[in-house]
Amino acid sequence: MTEEPGQMPDRKKRATGAAEMARGLIAPVEEEIIDLLQVLVRTDSVSVPPDGHEADAQQALHQALRSHDIESELYDTDFLEKSGHPLVRTQRHYAGRPNLIARIPGTGGGKSLLFSGHIDTVTAPGKWSVDPFSGEIREGRLYGRGAWDMKGGIAAHFGVLMALQKAGMRLAGDVLGESVVDEEWAGGGGTLAARLRGITADASVITECTNLEVLRASRGGYFFDIIARAGDPSAYFTKDEVVSPAIPMGRILAWVDQWQKRRRGIETGQVYKDFSDPAPVQVLALEANRFDPGTPWSTPTEAKLRLYFQYLPHEDVPGEIRMLRQSFDEFCANDPFFKRFTPEWRALVEEPLLGHELPADHPFTECLAAAADAALGEKTPVTASEWPCDAFINQREFGIPTLLLGPRGAGAHNVDEYVEVDSVIATSCVLLTAAILWCGVDS
Ligand SMILES: [Zn+2]
Structure with missing residues (x-):
């Protein structure tokens, strides 16, 4: 997109005006925003598949919105199980896991804008x-837990x-806010x-945790287990020698290492x-036997x-996964151990997650970037x-x-997760600035 001479300062002026208006509108609710955040963090919404535990937090949010005279609707998500949509995780249960939607209707004629976030969190293990x-x-x-994510x-x-x-x-277009369940664990x-x-x-x-940066693309992901089993546990203390996949597993790690190098060189x-x-290619877990004091010092017959x-975003993810699988099958066919004991390949979710990308010159990218620049008072990445x-x-x-776009913080999925309070308010200012620019204001 080319800029007409004189258009840029004009757009900047509009963004500056919108940011000023947004700051004025957010100031009277700053305390309420942080109160709401505290209520949400204090309401456990840890969800571990196949179940979810988001209902209490959705109810708390529903109440908080009601106290601000904002009508919101909680609706069940268990229709997913019967929807037949290919992205549904068929192993999960959705009964009792409501989504929430609220809307500030526009006066008409403007574009609408949806703010969306997931209320579920991962568990909180470790020493906090x-x-x-x-x-x-x-x-x-x-x-x-969940303060930032x-x-x-x-x-x-x-x-x-x-x-x-x-x-x-009221803006010209509708402003929608939603809180959804079941985002974590793919x-x-x-x-x-x-x-x-x-x-x-x-x-x-x-409004994921982006440290106040505008992110216009995201990556896809595929999670899977490789389970190598060998030998026969009943062979212990018999005349047969124990067969274990623990050492051969090292060769699977070498196969992973090769893939990591290969993936670093992609377009x-x-x-x-x-x-x-x-x-990135990451090993999330590796297991053969346990180190617990009570675990016998015996050779494992399973390694995972x-x-x-x-x-x-531009990659054909299912095609890439097929290629990966083929490479693994070839590796096994050429390995003396795995040729005999074929490992199991188990995807953790049916369909992989895909990436996405919105062009840098898309009107909405330009809108949110301008809003962030104006509201934060500095050039936003x-x-x-x-x-x-x-x-x-x-x-x-x-x-x-x-x-x-979301606030600054640290510790997502780790101990001592936190969000910077000021950046939560700054996020509100950016989002409202963007809404004013995108949805329009009746003059
Ligand atoms: Zn998240």
Whole structure:
């Protein structure tokens, strides 16, 4: 896209005006946004497949919105199980796991904007220095499981709705806020349910933890286990020697290592070109026998490997996975041990996650980047995520141009997760600025 002379300062001026308006509207609800965040962090929504435990947090959010005179709707997602959509995780249970949707209707004629986030979190193992469900604030950081991933983003985006409602202000287009279930563990079920229900918009922002950067692309992901079994446990203390896959497993790791090197050399495309490892290959778990004091010192007859391959937005993920599988089959056919004891290959979810990418010159990318620049008062990086998320469902499956922007923090999926309180408010300001620019204001 080429800029007409004089157009840029004009656009910048518009963004500056919108950011000023947004700051004025967010200021009266700042405390309420952080209160909401604290309530959400204190409400356990840890979800481990096949089940989810999001209902309490969705109820708490529903109540909080009601106290701001914002109507929201909780709806069941268990229709997913019967929907027959290819992205449904058929092994998971969705009964009792509601999504939430709220809307500030526009006055008409403007484009609509959807803010979306997942309320489920991973577990909180390990030694935390604070109670992971305390929502304790120390030196400007609010701690807790899900504080950054991604209750901070959820509080920030519902803060936009609270600000508009409090001011009695309507934009020209609708502003929608949603909180969905089942995103972690490669779920996607909540977002899929929302789109299948027909909730849509002219653009969406998923308020994942992006450190206030605009992310216009995300990676896909494939999770699978390789399980090598050998020998016969009953052979112990008999005349037969024990056969174990533990040492041969090292050769599978060498196969993984080769793939990691190979993936480092792939064509990255523009948005991932500066990433040191644009398409990572990771070992998530490795197990043969346990180190617990009570485990007998015996040779394992089973060894397991959990692998995670990420894929770039332009890649044909199913085709890449077929190639990977073929390479593994060839490796096994040529290995003296695995030729005899064929390992099991077990995908952790049926369909892989896909990446997504919105062009740098897409009007919505330009809108959110301008909003971030104006609201944050500095040039905001426009880049790509180092992880998969639900963006591909919105954009690739349902045609909604989608970007990611959320607060600063650290410790996602680890101990001592926190979100920076100021950045939650800053996120609200950016999102409201974008809404004003995208949805329009009646003059
Ligand atoms: Zn997340």
